[in-house]
Amino acid sequence: FLKRRKRWSRYPPGPSSLPFLGTMLQIDFHNPHVSFTQLSKKHGDVFSLQNCWSNLIVVNGFKAVKEALIQKSEDFADRPYFPIHEHLGYGENSAGVVLARYGHAWKEQRRFALSTLRNFGMGKKSLEQRVTEEAGFLCSAISSEKGRPFDPHFLINKAVSNVICSLIYGQRFDYDNKKFQRMLQLFEQALDEEAGFLPQLLIVVPWLLRIPGVQQSIFRAQKDVLEFTDDLVKEHRATWNPTQKRDFTDAFLQEIEKAKEHAGSSFNDNNLRMVTVDLFTGGTETTSTTLRWALLFMLLHPDIQCKVHEEIDKVIGRDRSPQMEDQANMPYTSAVIHETQRYGDIAPVGMPHMTYRDTELQGFFIPKGTTVITNLSSVLKDETVWEKPHQFYPEHFLDADGQFVKREAFLPFSAGRRVCLGEQLARMELFLFFTSLLQHFTIRLPEGQARPREDGHFATTLAPHPYQIQAAPR
Ligand code: HEM
Numbered sequence: 001f002l003k004r005r006k007r008w009s010r011y012p013p014g015p016s017s018l019p020f021l022g023t024m025l026q027i028d029f030h031n032p033h034v035s036f037t038q039l040s041k042k043h044g045d046v047f048s049l050q051n052c053w054s055n056l057i058v059v060n061g062f063k064a065v066k067e068a069l070i071q072k073s074e075d076f077a078d079r080p081y082f083p084i085h086e087h088l089g090y091g092e093n094s095a096g097v098v099l100a101r102y103g104h105a106w107k108e109q110r111r112f113a114l115s116t117l118r119n120f121g122m123g124k125k126s127l128e129q130r131v132t133e134e135a136g137f138l139c140s141a142i143s144s145e146k147g148r149p150f151d152p153h154f155l156i157n158k159a160v161s162n163v164i165c166s167l168i169y170g171q172r173f174d175y176d177n178k179k180f181q182r183m184l185q186l187f188e189q190a191l192d193e194e195a196g197f198l199p200q201l202l203i204v205v206p207w208l209l210r211i212p213g214v215q216q217s218i219f220r221a222q223k224d225v226l227e228f229t230d231d232l233v234k235e236h237r238a239t240w241n242p243t244q245k246r247d248f249t250d251a252f253l254q255e256i257e258k259a260k261e262h263a264g265s266s267f268n269d270n271n272l273r274m275v276t277v278d279l280f281t282g283g284t285e286t287t288s289t290t291l292r293w294a295l296l297f298m299l300l301h302p303d304i305q306c307k308v309h310e311e312i313d314k315v316i317g318r319d320r321s322p323q324m325e326d327q328a329n330m331p332y333t334s335a336v337i338h339e340t341q342r343y344g345d346i347a348p349v350g351m352p353h354m355t356y357r358d359t360e361l362q363g364f365f366i367p368k369g370t371t372v373i374t375n376l377s378s379v380l381k382d383e384t385v386w387e388k389p390h391q392f393y394p395e396h397f398l399d400a401d402g403q404f405v406k407r408e409a410f411l412p413f414s415a416g417r418r419v420c421l422g423e424q425l426a427r428m429e430l431f432l433f434f435t436s437l438l439q440h441f442t443i444r445l446p447e448g449q450a451r452p453r454e455d456g457h458f459a460t461t462l463a464p465h466p467y468q469i470q471a472a473p474r
Pocket of ligand 1: 097099110277279280282283284286287290347350351352370399412413414415417418419420421422423425428
């Protein structure tokens with residue numbers, strides 16, 4: 001490997017590596033974005049690492065990330081292959097969307113997912129009504145806390161995942177449904193299983209998975225999640241009428257029927273579970289974590305919360321539900337939501353990419369097949385772009401007249417070919433849930449409680465540490 005690396009004279013520089021482990025000990029895998037940003041100060045915006053014998057490149061700052069993801073989108077559109085996911089059923093034509101290699105199966109599933117989610121209302125009035133209705137359930141559940149201190153985490157999770165459940169399984173669950181609660185817990189545990197040093201080591205040294213008991217003990221929740229979704233599909237099949245499309249699962253089952261004559265199609269039973277789990281994990285944890293950050297920032301910045309309340313009262317009032325049309329007249333609230341995504345930084349290292357061909361980045365040579373980490377955190381907090389990168393400052397998205405301004409370096413959904421597939425849905429949910437919550441409540445720190453921490457806990461997403469709120473009816 002080292003001989004090969006020496007031949008690439010313009011390969012990006014990086015820290016010196018140890019035998020076997022390479023540079024792995026230089027990274028805090030519970031805070032990788034922080035390690036990457038520190039290393040970029042010494043080695044530059046594009047630097048190289050070595051996880052055991054596997055090469056990776058880390059791209060930092062708006063300029064370099066933009067070149068990779070937008071200007072050379074296809075060169076960086078592939079995903080690295082993770083043998084650790086094989087035991088979950090990940091294979092050539094059953095790789096879901098998130099982890100699928102750049103090629104026919106990914107294109108087919110991405111196109112299908114986007115068009116099917118649109119058919120079921122993504123970006124339309126029908127889904128807007130579903131989200132508004134769910135926001136109503138969420139506000140009622142919060143009201144029933146009667147001003148007592150509580151942790152909003154699981155209530156928000158339930159509301160957000162019910163939107164995805166409606167799209168995928170055509171049903172929502174009551175918040176006290178035990179099966180639903182168990183499912184959400186498993187999803188969270190499954191994300192935790194991906195974080196830390198050990199999963200990273202297993203990615204580069206997959207034979208360690210052959211040690212008896214390793215797989216079972218490390219990926220237990222991920223297996224349980226798949227079994228859980230299998231049960232939901234089984235229930236669906238039992239009530240399925242091939243002439244009807246109730247939801248995403250029905251639409252997929254129809255494609256499986258059509259594809260039966262085509263060997264090698266990505267529409268197969270195994271891929272149905274992979275794709276639905278992708279939409280579930282992609283669509284629940286991210287959006288609900290962002291809303292948890294939003295409430296935390298409102299609690300920490302009562303002056304900002306007050307301005308949001310004033311705008312809601314002026315544009316929507318107290319008697320009707322918020323609608324997406326209101327957004328255009330609510331620059332301050334929109335700026336607060338954008339700033340929550342920027343400063344909350346919930347997907348700090350995005351998803352790993354891989355070079356699809358030999359390419360160049362910022363003048364460096366990057367060979368085909370190199371794993372590429374886009375440090376989105378370093379873009380959202382790029383000191384050359386943002387006026388106050390390390391503060392919660394909604395004015396980042398407002399001009400001198402208080403009008404909303406888009407910012408090019410606002411990339412929480414990443415960019416290019418692999419840009420988040422659910423961006424439109426997420427934006428709708430963030431606006432409708434956030435405005436509904438603040439229309440009904442003032443969020444306060446319960447008396448006698450210490451100021452919550454503002455730093456996050458990393459487990460695939462960067463989430464706030466647990467905190468309690470008091471929601472006073474307005
Ligand atoms: C991918 C962020 C909501 C489904 C991604 C990526 C990011 C991201 C950073 C990686 C892009 C890359 O590889 O460069 C977010 C954030 C969300 C959100 C911040 C909410 C605030 C959603 C929702 C859904 C979803 C609601 C589902 C409907 C996906 C899928 C991918 C993805 C399927 C993989 C795309 C591909 O590989 O082609 N998202 N996401 N996301 N997201 Fe989201």
